[in-house]
Amino acid sequence: MPSPFIELQVGERTVKVTNPDKVYFPEIGATKRELVEYYVSVGEGALRALRDRPTHLKRHPDGVGSEAIYQKRMPAKHPEWLETVTVTFPSGRTADALRVTEVASIAYCANLGTIDFHPWQVRAADVEHPDELRIDIDPQPGLGFDTARRTAFLAREVLEEAGMTAFVKTSGNRGVHVAVRIEPRWDFVEVRHAGIALARAIEDRAPDLVTTAWWKEERGDRVFIDFNQNARDRTIASAYSVRAKPGGPVSAPLTWEELADAEPADFDIRTMPERFARVGDVHEAIDERAFSIEPLLEWYAKDERGDMPYPPNYPKMPGEPKRVQPSKARDE
Numbered sequence: 001m002p003s004p005f006i007e008l009q010v011g012e013r014t015v016k017v018t019n020p021d022k023v024y025f026p027e028i029g030a031t032k033r034e035l036v037e038y039y040v041s042v043g044e045g046a047l048r049a050l051r052d053r054p055t056h057l058k059r060h061p062d063g064v065g066s067e068a069i070y071q072k073r074m075p076a077k078h079p080e081w082l083e084t085v086t087v088t089f090p091s092g093r094t095a096d097a098l099r100v101t102e103v104a105s106i107a108y109c110a111n112l113g114t115i116d117f118h119p120w121q122v123r124a125a126d127v128e129h130p131d132e133l134r135i136d137i138d139p140q141p142g143l144g145f146d147t148a149r150r151t152a153f154l155a156r157e158v159l160e161e162a163g164m165t166a167f168v169k170t171s172g173n174r175g176v177h178v179a180v181r182i183e184p185r186w187d188f189v190e191v192r193h194a195g196i197a198l199a200r201a202i203e204d205r206a207p208d209l210v211t212t213a214w215w216k217e218e219r220g221d222r223v224f225i226d227f228n229q230n231a232r233d234r235t236i237a238s239a240y241s242v243r244a245k246p247g248g249p250v251s252a253p254l255t256w257e258e259l260a261d262a263e264p265a266d267f268d269i270r271t272m273p274e275r276f277a278r279v280g281d282v283h284e285a286i287d288e289r290a291f292s293i294e295p296l297l298e299w300y301a302k303d304e305r306g307d308m309p310y311p312p313n314y315p316k317m318p319g320e321p322k323r324v325q326p327s328k329a330r331d332e
Helices: 032-041 043-050 103-111 145-161 188-205 272-279 294-302 326-331
Strands: 005-010 013-018 023-025 054-059 069-071 083-088 094-099 114-119 132-139 167-170 176-181 223-225
Touching: 005 032, 005 103, 013 032, 013 103, 023 032, 032 043, 032 103, 032 272, 043 103, 043 114, 054 094, 103 114, 132 145, 132 188, 145 176, 145 188, 145 223, 188 223, 188 294
Parallel strands: none
Antiparallel strands: 005 013, 054 069, 054 114, 083 094, 132 176, 132 223, 167 176
């Protein structure tokens, strides 16, 4: 028997949704069809966050209870209108990743079971020079959302002093993401250095609240700012991305005023469409201006602490300190 399906008109495309009644989020009874229709309903905002970016897919073809399939390469068989872009990984290997150019491409991938969309911080026109600086604010286990909120406001304060305008969203979990559009003039190494300088400046203002310690054993009960999210092939969930969690939470773009009393649980696959219809994309202005990271690079150059460890899958990088956790280093 052929699988049941429906067809949705998404812009100029007809997108086929197979097994539309399959339950993807059992806790709330949300189906695959609801997931696809969600992305169409917030399409303008989701497209703004993903447009022309190489994007990794986190697929759960049998819903959130199933194991994730992390897909960095688009299958060779796909509609001719669906575009790809070639990216280079830290290993030197390359792949043709999804290039999001229209809402239909988002809907098509949602039909493949994609719940989370994870874009690179570059655009297809220049995949070697990021146009986004990312501040990934991650409260350590046991800490509440308010610690992430306080850290985000500190990040905004530091960025304003550097002459930069930041945009904020919930991560869809317990954290907060802050983004700044930057001029695509610096490579991944330089943008990562700018991220380290920014993270350290935030940490210096509230060392009891914030840490940049890469090793978990050194973080304690503090909020970690993951500076390595600015490295090549490191991605975070995009604005409006649903997260593969029971209640269908969403990474929700906010105004800074809204962040003051927002709660992540307020934004999910069923509440966000109504919000989007009412207020639109509150990050609509994010592409209006791109900023220089030179102030942050000057801070980095003056900091005698130098570089920080890269993620374990990276080759040893020039200037990187010993990549071994402190407790093991002491035992040697």
